[in-house]
Amino acid sequence: MDRKLNELTDEELIQEFQENNTLEAYEILVNRFKDPLTNYVYRFLGDKDLCTDIVQDTMIKFNLHKDSYNSFAKFSTWIYTIAGNLARNELKRRKRRIIFSLDNDDDEKKIQVEDTSFVSPERATDSEMKGEIIQKALLKVKPVYREVVILRDIDGLSYEEIAEITDLSIGTVKSRINRGRKHLQGLLKNIYSG
Amino acid sequence: MEKNLYNSNDKQYKHVINLLKELPKVKADDNFEYNLKVKIQNKNFETKTDKKFSFFPWKILIPVGSFATAAILISLFFLNADPENFENPFQISPKLRAEVAGNLLNSKKLAVNNEVSKNDVIIKSKQEIAVNIENSTLQNDEKKSQRIVENVSKTELPFTNNKSTNLDEALQKNNNQPNIDRRATLASRNNSLLFDGFYIREEVDKKYVEALKAKLDSLKKEMYKQKER
Numbered sequence: 001m002d003r004k005l006n007e008l009t010d011e012e013l014i015q016e017f018q019e020n021n022t023l024e025a026y027e028i029l030v031n032r033f034k035d036p037l038t039n040y041v042y043r044f045l046g047d048k049d050l051c052t053d054i055v056q057d058t059m060i061k062f063n064l065h066k067d068s069y070n071s072f073a074k075f076s077t078w079i080y081t082i083a084g085n086l087a088r089n090e091l092k093r094r095k096r097r098i099i100f101s102l103d104n105d106d107d108e109k110k111i112q113v114e115d116t117s118f119v120s121p122e123r124a125t126d127s128e129m130k131g132e133i134i135q136k137a138l139l140k141v142k143p144v145y146r147e148v149v150i151l152r153d154i155d156g157l158s159y160e161e162i163a164e165i166t167d168l169s170i171g172t173v174k175s176r177i178n179r180g181r182k183h184l185q186g187l188l189k190n191i192y193s194g
Numbered sequence: 195m196e197k198n199l200y201n202s203n204d205k206q207y208k209h210v211i212n213l214l215k216e217l218p219k220v221k222a223d224d225n226f227e228y229n230l231k232v233k234i235q236n237k238n239f240e241t242k243t244d245k246k247f248s249f250f251p252w253k254i255l256i257p258v259g260s261f262a263t264a265a266i267l268i269s270l271f272f273l274n275a276d277p278e279n280f281e282n283p284f285q286i287s288p289k290l291r292a293e294v295a296g297n298l299l300n301s302k303k304l305a306v307n308n309e310v311s312k313n314d315v316i317i318k319s320k321q322e323i324a325v326n327i328e329n330s331t332l333q334n335d336e337k338k339s340q341r342i343v344e345n346v347s348k349t350e351l352p353f354t355n356n357k358s359t360n361l362d363e364a365l366q367k368n369n370n371q372p373n374i375d376r377r378a379t380l381a382s383r384n385n386s387l388l389f390d391g392f393y394i395r396e397e398v399d400k401k402y403v404e405a406l407k408a409k410l411d412s413l414k415k416e417m418y419k420q421k422e423r
Contacts, residue, residue: 030230034222042220052223056230060239131218153214181207188213 010075018066026066029075030059036155037083043150044087046139054090058083077164080157084147084165091143130191137187145180152177 005013005024010032016025037058042051061082069078138146148166151157162177163170204211223229233239 027227030227034226035219038222038226039220043217048220051220052226055222056226056233057239059230060234063234127218130213130216134213134217149214153211154217156215178207181210184214185207185210188210191213 011071014066014069014075015071018069026063029062029079033076033079034059037079040080040150040155041083041087043135043138043154044084044143044147045091046135050090051087054086055083057086061086073164074161077161080151080161080165081167088143088147133191134188137184140187141180141183145176145183148173148176149180149184153181 005016005022005028008016008025008028010029013025013029016022017029034055037055038051041054042048045051045054058079062079069075138150141149148162151162151165152159157165159170159173162168163173166173168176
């Protein structure tokens with residue numbers, strides 16, 4: 001039964017969860033989307049603890065409001081929309097409170113980098129530093145541009161999917177992506193030129 | 195099935211896109227699912243709580259109050275003032291001292307008619323002050339003399355026209371108390387004269403005194419000379 005559920009698409013799994021309240025279907029969907037959502041929210045907010053909370057809240061919302069999902073839409077865009085809304089709200093709340101965490105060097109907050117292949121320590125530190133610089137540059141881009149750039153260039157979503165997630169027209173999405181990239185290019189020109 | 199990201203716009207930002215794609219993927223914590231299950235089972239998640247509705251929003255009072263006070267102040271200082279008779283308080287010439295003094299002494303008498311000029315007012319006020327002062331000094335003197343007479347008549351004198359008395363004995367009778375307390379009893383007696391205040395001792399000009407002495411000496415000398423002759 002599990003194997004069979006694993007083979008199902010996202011939309012089929014949510015349908016299963018909606019109709020039969022199958023917890024396994026829910027767990028599989030959580031398992032499928034926890035990492036991409038964590039990556040997306042982390043790149044958007046730049047805070048690991050906060051990003052974990054938001055992704056968990058996203059999954060809880062998905063569990064509680066499973067019936068609000070429309071079968072005509074793609075499940076990925078639906079769950080990305082929830083996560084994006086929560087992340088945006090959190091960003092607004094943080095701005096309102098004017099809380100800026102200055103110490104990103106805590107061990108607990110360190111990014112868990114996927115260990116796909118062995119790399120030498122020198123190269124590892126170099127790539128880590130590069131990653132940190134890119135992340136800092138990303139956080140300097142305006143949230144409206146940052147969001148679409150992450151969805152497009154990091155998560156690899158299509159313009160149509162991004163338009164659906166952000167509730168914008170495709171033209172607006174494209175222009176925002178270009179502006180975000182332009183800003184990033186200015187911030188990161190030292191990296192890719194060197 | 196890779197998507198072709200490099201369309202006309204993407205080529206321009208090829209390097210940026212590559213850098214972003216090279217970024218390491220951030221993964222969820224290992225105990226993510228366990229924590230999620232615990233949260234769901236314990237119902238430990240944020241639910242929107244309705245804010246307590248208050249019928250009287252106090253926060254509104256702050257801007258309303260400040261606006262009201264500002265409006266009152268503006269109406270008091272600007273709107274209420276007659277534009278024709280309005281006088282800038284910073285440009286009004288200061289009042290003369292005599293005028294002020296006159297106002298204080300006799301505000302009714304110094305109710306100045308609008309027809310009379312300022313100079314007349316000042317002269318009048320000065321005259322009135324002088325008259326008032328004179329009247330008051332005369333009245334005071336009369337009162338003093340009356341009091342003295344009354345006091346003298348009240349006191350029982352130990353002698354009459356027909357009878358002679360020893361004054362020392364008469365005084366000692368009234369002052370039987372020890373010498374130390376005498377001063378106090380004298381001050382507290384009802385029949386004592388009213389205390390009119392301390393007189394300021396006027397210092398005599400030494401030069402003037404010396405000049406007088408010199409005159410006297412010269413006169414004396416002349417007197418002696420005439421006698422000798």
